[in-house]
Amino acid sequence: MPRPRSLNPIQIASAALAVIDQGGLSALTMRGVAKELNATAMCLYRYVADRDELEALVVEQALADVDTTAPVDGDWRERVAVLVRRMRVVIGCHPAVVPLLPVHRHRSPTVLRWTESLLAVLAEAGLDGTRRAVALRALLAYTVGAIQLEHLGPLSGGGTTAMAALSPAEFPHLAATAADARRVDPDAEFDGGLEILLRGLAT
Amino acid sequence: MPRPRSLNPIQIASAALAVIDQGGLSALTMRGVAKELNATAMCLYRYVADRDELEALVVEQALADVDTTAPVDGDWRERVAVLVRRMRVVIGCHPAVVPLLPVHRHRSPTVLRWTESLLAVLAEAGLDGTRRAVALRALLAYTVGAIQLEHLGPLSGGGTTAMAALSPAEFPHLAATAADARRVDPDAEFDGGLEILLRGLAT
DNA sequence: GTCGTAGGTGTACAACGTACTCCTACAGGG
DNA sequence: CCCTGTAGGAGTACGTTGTACACCTACGAC
Numbered sequence: 001m002p003r004p005r006s007l008n009p010i011q012i013a014s015a016a017l018a019v020i021d022q023g024g025l026s027a028l029t030m031r032g033v034a035k036e037l038n039a040t041a042m043c044l045y046r047y048v049a050d051r052d053e054l055e056a057l058v059v060e061q062a063l064a065d066v067d068t069t070a071p072v073d074g075d076w077r078e079r080v081a082v083l084v085r086r087m088r089v090v091i092g093c094h095p096a097v098v099p100l101l102p103v104h105r106h107r108s109p110t111v112l113r114w115t116e117s118l119l120a121v122l123a124e125a126g127l128d129g130t131r132r133a134v135a136l137r138a139l140l141a142y143t144v145g146a147i148q149l150e151h152l153g154p155l156s157g158g159g160t161t162a163m164a165a166l167s168p169a170e171f172p173h174l175a176a177t178a179a180d181a182r183r184v185d186p187d188a189e190f191d192g193g194l195e196i197l198l199r200g201l202a203t
Numbered sequence: 204m205p206r207p208r209s210l211n212p213i214q215i216a217s218a219a220l221a222v223i224d225q226g227g228l229s230a231l232t233m234r235g236v237a238k239e240l241n242a243t244a245m246c247l248y249r250y251v252a253d254r255d256e257l258e259a260l261v262v263e264q265a266l267a268d269v270d271t272t273a274p275v276d277g278d279w280r281e282r283v284a285v286l287v288r289r290m291r292v293v294i295g296c297h298p299a300v301v302p303l304l305p306v307h308r309h310r311s312p313t314v315l316r317w318t319e320s321l322l323a324v325l326a327e328a329g330l331d332g333t334r335r336a337v338a339l340r341a342l343l344a345y346t347v348g349a350i351q352l353e354h355l356g357p358l359s360g361g362g363t364t365a366m367a368a369l370s371p372a373e374f375p376h377l378a379a380t381a382a383d384a385r386r387v388d389p390d391a392e393f394d395g396g397l398e399i400l401l402r403g404l405a406t
Numbered sequence: 407g408t409c410g411t412a413g414g415t416g417t418a419c420a421a422c423g424t425a426c427t428c429c430t431a432c433a434g435g436g
Numbered sequence: 437c438c439c440t441g442t443a444g445g446a447g448t449a450c451g452t453t454g455t456a457c458a459c460c461t462a463c464g465a466c
Binding site: 001003008039046 | 442446
């Protein structure tokens with residue numbers, strides 16, 4: 001009986017993701033997303049309760065193309081690494097959503113499926129109960145933290161450069177390490193940290 | 204010759220921290236902080252360039268009582284753990300600043316001194332060059348990530364509870380692990396993850 | 407006392423999220 | 437075919453935010 005809807009949540013999520021990809025996090029406004037859809041700001045409230053829910057939609061849309069199926073090749077450590085890297089790669093395509101991840105992570109079906117796959121691998125590795133819960137949180141913490149450091153930490157490079165320029169008298173190790181760090185590419189850095197974690201899990 | 208200042212950066216930082224501790228991150232506004240100081244919003248701009256700089260001040264103030272001196276007791280792994288735990292405890296006293304940490308971390312002198320101490324311990328452990336840089340980033344990523352998960356993840360507990368209530372048919376491992384996770388206290392969880400990382404660093 | 411400088415205040419504006427009100431396009435019944 | 441009830445979309449408006457600008461004023465040096 002009623003008038004049919006002219007938008008759907010996927011269109012809204014896509015538009016919002018486009019806005020944020022193009023203009024950064026500060027461009028994500030109700031009015032901005034509405035304009036992208038040739039609609040008005042208030043119209044969006046027929047589909048989302050508030051801005052918070054719009055953010056959750058963006059996060060889910062950004063994560064949607066993470067492959068959450070269980071990897072089959074390699075031992076369990078390699079399979080964990082594959083899952084974690086898949087997540088990182090996809091997030092890397094939408095760096096502006098990084099600040100939204102910690103807040104909306106637990107509402108995303110993709111994150112749930114991904115976590116389920118991760119836990120399955122950990123179970124195969126012989127981890128169960130509390131030890132598995134701790135292992136999961138450690139992997140989650142590292143993943144979230146590393147991705148944030150990568151994208152927010154130095155506003156991509158500036159922070160590390162600034163640290164490398166610190167007085168070697170006051171901060172000898174920091175200045176030296178920052179100089180070293182500039183020569184490590186982000187992939188190697190991420191994988192290196194992940195490997196440390198996986199070595200720790202294996203023993 | 205000029206009129207003397209009636210405020211100083213420490214007063215502003217303290218007032219801002221008080222505001223955010225009491226009213227949460229959303230209470231941190233120029234007007235709100237000004238009211239706390241019995242001043243006007245515009246007055247603050249004689250001391251900080253913009254809101255961003257005020258946030259940096261809050262972060263530094265919140266972290267100010269982290270003891271960044273090098274621990275002396277225990278082997279290097281224990282000393283790393285002591286430094287990391289000191290940071291976590293202090294941040295735990297100001298949970299509302301957690302979302303500001305990733306953005307302003309690299310501007311904080313306290314973080315610089317803390318990092319310097321951490322690197323010194325890693326150097327004693329025989330790590331140098333690229334390997335030390337990677338180890339540091341891994342520890343940083345875990346620390347930042349774990350603290351965020353702890354304070355933002357589930358709005359403290361609700362998310363884990365929601366996950367425990369998921370359909371065991373669709374998410375068997377997740378539902379079980381979430382149920383287990385509810386019985387792990389936060390300190391043990393954090394220390395457990397940290398220990399995994401340190402074990403990985405030791406080999 | 408006088409003066410110049412710099413600190414504090416007041417006003418104002420654009421942009422934000424969103425509550426409320428109205429108009430109107432459409433699916434079903436006659 | 438028209439008519440009608442319902443729900444979608446638009447418009448307006450309000451309170452709050454950060455902050456630019458102009459003004460006033462309190463104070464140290466002479």
